[in-house]
Amino acid sequence: MASQLLGLAEESGLSPGESELAVNPFDGLPFSSRYYELLEQRRALPIWAARFIFLEQLESSPSGVVLVSGEPGSGKSTQIPQWCAEFALARGFQKGRVTVTQPYPLAALSLALQVADEMDLTLGHEVGYSIPQEDCTGPHTLLRFCWDRLLLQELASARGTGDWDVLVLDEAQERGPGSCPTPTYMDTVPADRVEVACQAVLELCRKETPGDVLVYLPSEEEISLCCESLSREVGTLAIQGPPPRVMPLHPGHGQAVQAVYEDTHSGARKVVVTHWLADFSFSLPSIRHVIDSGLELRSVYNPQIRAESQVLRPISKCQAEARQLRARGTTPGSCLCLYPKSFQELEAPPLTQPRVCEENLSPLVLLLKRRQIAEPGDCHFLDRPAPEALMQALEDLDYLAALDDNGDLSDLGVILSEFPLPPELAKALLASCEFDCVDEMLTLAAMLTASPGFTHPPLCAEEAALRRALEHADGDHSSLIQVYEAFIQNGADKAWCQARGLNWAALCQAQKLRGELLELMQQIELPLSQPAFGSEKNRRDLQKALLSGYFLKVAQDIDGTGNYLLLTHKHVAQLSPHCCYRSRRAPARPPPWVLYHNFSISKDNCLSIVSEIQPQMLVELAPPYFLSNLPPSESRDFLNQLREEMADSSTENESSSTQEFAHACVLQ
DSSP states (O other): OHHHHHHHHHHHTOOTTTOTTOBOTTTSOBOOHHHHHHHHHHHTSGGGGGHHHHHHHHHHOTTSOOOOOOOTTSSHHHHHHHHHHHHHHHTTSSSOEEEEEESSHHHHHHHHHHHHHHHTOOBTTTEEEEETTEEEOOTTOOEEEEEHHHHHHHHHSTTOOOOEEEEEETTOSOOOOOSOOOOEEOSSOOSOHHHHHHHHHHHHHHHTOSSEEEEEOSSHHHHHHHHHHHHHHHTTOOOSSSOOEEEEESGGGGGGHHHHHSOOSSOOOEEEEEOGGGGSSOOOTTEEEEEEOOEEEEEEEETTTTEEEEEEEEOOHHHHHHHHHTTOSSSOOEEEESSOHHHHHHHSOSSOOOGGGTSOOHHHHHHHHHHTOOOGGGOOOSSOOOHHHHHHHHHHHHHTTOBOTTSSBOHHHHHHTTSSSOHHHHHHHHHHHHTTOHHHHHHHHHHHHSSOSBSSSOSSHHHHHHHHTTOOTTBHHHHHHHHHHHHHHTTTOHHHHHHTTBOHHHHHHHHHHHHHHHHHHHHTTOOOOOOOTTSHHHHHHHHHHHHHHHTTSEEEESSSSSOEEETTSSOEEEEOTTSHHHHOSSOOOOOSEEEEEEEEESSSOEEEEEEEOOHHHHHHHSOHHHHHHSOSSHHHHHHHHHHHHHHHHHHHHHHHHHHHHHHHHHHO
8 A cells, every 4th residue: 555655646746847747646647847847846845855754654554643843935835735635646546535624714725726736636626615604525536624613513413423534633733933034123003004014015115025915903894994995006016017916815704715826827926815714724835925913803602701802812822923924935025023033032921822712612612522522621732722612602501491300412412513603693593493584584594694784884975775674674684684685686786885885705704604504404304484574473583583592692771871781791892883773874872771782892892783672571581490590680680580470470371371261271
């Protein structure tokens, strides 16, 4: 087998002069000229020297585990999956395919695009990817790049088989420094990062120094501002050749990933503006210049208050070194750090904080329970999350009735684990089967999972009026449904979205996800319902379905001015400026009780995606022990008093019905 592997490796490394009849072993077609161009670039990668050693280790390792460590940009993420595909092909597709996990969906997409190009194969056939809202694979896919959380979901599902020859866990290694251009540091942290970064890019373009440019900024908002500014300026530069191409790279512009790797022969310089996401499995060999802000804006989940906070913080020393390495190459490069060297030495942590320590663990714990791997507290995490985070996740799953009295998954919990959704959203979708509003809840689940629907605040009065026409009187949740319905009725038209400041790509993602969720519900034989959006009954039913999953996210206006006390803790928040209740012209009292989708701790502590509810409905649908366990507040006292009154009223009605029935029997 080892000789067979090495023979295949040698065959796929032929040059045009070595064999004019060489064919691609993966599809049986002759190699294109582009394959040989890329092959020369691949052979220049540092990882290439370890190719045969890796294949031998993969074949002969007693444990079946091969650990590879190397510097960022050495070619690990692109070359090792191809070598593993050669390994699987040599074994005759005995089990299935090679699956490569990535920590972020955009990383899986970008690597699939690049590797398919290098292997001279069609994306979606022999090489594919699986990310939320998009499965670009087929029956003959041998090499698949997959978001790691999606792979866990597949393994937890009854449909998951784990049929692969090789599983590659990428980004598991620690990064170390390597040879790279000596970075240039600024004397002070600039007040306007975007402006300074733009000027640095323009200066590189004026000097016409060869090579593409990679700009790191903290947030998607700053990326957009930078791209808008550069797009206005680059066309006025007095340079030879075509003007530079400015490209944003972040999840909100997932469709731009392919453009980053395409158009390699136009001669136009690429300026890729991105954030921390490009620290993971992103590689563009033509990058020669890096401009690094040294900061990142990350969402960090606080389990004690069930809220995310937007944290602007220094990147780790490990990240800084990895970014500097992006600028290395055969031609001289440069790295401009928009911060003093002392800033990195004194304030930057050594390593990046693991994701598992900064996110809501409820989905992960649900999957662990489904696989019966171990009790979450006994799992051997590479980086153990805080005990209170695990406890909060277990408590939330218990409130959602996903756990039984023994702490194992209930029948409901098993069904919840089938859905690629947060547990509370999956519970609301299941509840919609009971309340006959599945069609509307499918739309809402897709819209809540996709990227934000609005790209920016209204730019003019006309755009504001068009957007206001899409708002629904019942709140943001119904507004999202109305936006989606209008999007479909207008043929998913991109110009229609742009006129209203809507995110066309996000709406397209929602359309795909809705279809996937509908197909999943049909597979597990859940009851569906006909569309009824707009009727009074549907309005009440949709509120009930939402409250069945989101009773943990309810707040009361404590003073009539829009200061909302969150029930699960004593934080006070305000409605987001984008909330439909805030954008209405006529002055109106804020809703007394609301259900919210997100609470983000920021300078104004905002509740986003908000709809009015009735407290009687909350008492009816929330578990009684949840209401009893709420922290002391006037809101809790009111709800418990309301529960007693509703119980007494129910008892009186039952007693009255019994007496009427007995009286009717006597008359007969």
